[in-house]
Amino acid sequence: MGRVQGKVAIVTGAAKGIGAATAAVLAREGxxxxxxxxxxxxxxxxxxxxxxxxxEAIFKRHDVVDESQWEAAVVLAEERxxxxxxxxxxxxxxxxxxxxxxxxxxxxxxxxxxxLDSVFLGCKHGIRTIKKHTSKGGAGGSxxxxxxxxxLVGQPNAxxxxxxxxxxxxxxxxxALECAEAGYNIRVNSVHPGYIDTPLVRDALNRGVVQGQAxxxxxxxxxxxxxxxxxxxxxxxxxxxxxxxxxxxxxxxxTGSELVADGxxxxx
Ligand SMILES: NC(=O)c1ccc[n+]([C@@H]2O[C@H](COP(=O)([O-])OP(=O)(O)OC[C@H]3O[C@@H](n4cnc5c(N)ncnc54)[C@H](O)[C@@H]3O)[C@@H](O)[C@H]2O)c1
Numbered sequence: 001m002g003r004v005q006g007k008v009a010i011v012t013g014a015a016k017g018i019g020a021a022t023a024a025v026l027a028r029e030g031x032x033x034x035x036x037x038x039x040x041x042x043x044x045x046x047x048x049x050x051x052x053x054x055x056e057a058i059f060k061r062h063d064v065v066d067e068s069q070w071e072a073a074v075v076l077a078e079e080r081x082x083x084x085x086x087x088x089x090x091x092x093x094x095x096x097x098x099x100x101x102x103x104x105x106x107x108x109x110x111x112x113x114x115x116l117d118s119v120f121l122g123c124k125h126g127i128r129t130i131k132k133h134t135s136k137g138g139a140g141g142s143x144x145x146x147x148x149x150x151x152l153v154g155q156p157n158a159x160x161x162x163x164x165x166x167x168x169x170x171x172x173x174x175x176a177l178e179c180a181e182a183g184y185n186i187r188v189n190s191v192h193p194g195y196i197d198t199p200l201v202r203d204a205l206n207r208g209v210v211q212g213q214a215x216x217x218x219x220x221x222x223x224x225x226x227x228x229x230x231x232x233x234x235x236x237x238x239x240x241x242x243x244x245x246x247x248x249x250x251x252x253x254x255t256g257s258e259l260v261a262d263g264x265x266x267x268x
Pocket of ligand 1: 013017038146148201
């Protein structure tokens with residue numbers, strides 16, 4: 001019996017990185033997965049890999065900033081798999097870094113739209129749908145919002161990302177309280193990864209946008225490693241395991257909480 005056996009999950013940004021690892025781990029533990037992403041080839045490959053490993057998964061192209069596409073995604077979960085119990089709001093971007101004085105309003109808005117508005121839309125359509133498939137005393141629903149250590153602590157040249165991820169942290173608590181007070185049996189929690197070795201971090205290092213990066217990618221990577229007391233970056237599966245815990249009934253008394261998985265980054 002898997003830890004999320006028989007549940008149906010939507011994982012956004014599932015084509016690579018943390019989303020791909022999360023989809024695979026939830027499927028391994030018995031959930032049926034709707035993998036969504038803008039990247040059709042990558043997302044389909046992840047769904048195929050899950051199916052080849054004996055799990056159940058489908059892919060849907062889904063832009064998380066488009067409300068009508070959220071409506072279609074939750075309907076697909078119900079039609080193909082008979083319900084929805086778990087939503088992982090994972091899709092996100094690492095924006096160009098830079099001081100507030102030089103940031104354009106357009107780039108600020110783009111980060112807020114992709115990294116925060118999307119989570120609002122996910123919570124809205126997730127709660128509306130999940131509440132139909134959970135009941136008090138029965139199997140519960142779980143929404144997991146991927147924030148960041150940068151939703152907990154500030155970083156220069158990351159004002160838009162800090163604001164979006166900090167917004168995800170408190171949006172999560174508001175949603176958790178609404179669900180609890182309405183008696184929906186849906187828990188809502190945020191996850192706060194440190195730097196994880198995914199395409200997002202590798203691309204950001206290569207673009208030179210990490211922490212106002214003034215050095216080359218390899219040197220910057222070493223500097224990032226030094227910020228993590230455990231002496232390394234995280235791997236996607238380590239965040240997927242945190243999401244699995246919050247998805248399962250093992251975390252049944254957790255809602256509105258912040259699960260930090262950062263190799264000690266924020267403990268200093
Ligand atoms: N990697 C890290 O160090 C780290 C640390 C803290 C938080 N996070 C957060 O974790 C999440 C996943 O990060 P990752 O490192 O796996 O990133 P990634 O770039 O490896 O993967 C992100 C995925 O999201 C998809 N995506 C982007 N915009 C989208 C949109 N509008 N609609 C649908 N899909 C979209 C991309 O196509 C990609 O497949 C993000 O929210 C990120 O902010 C990552």
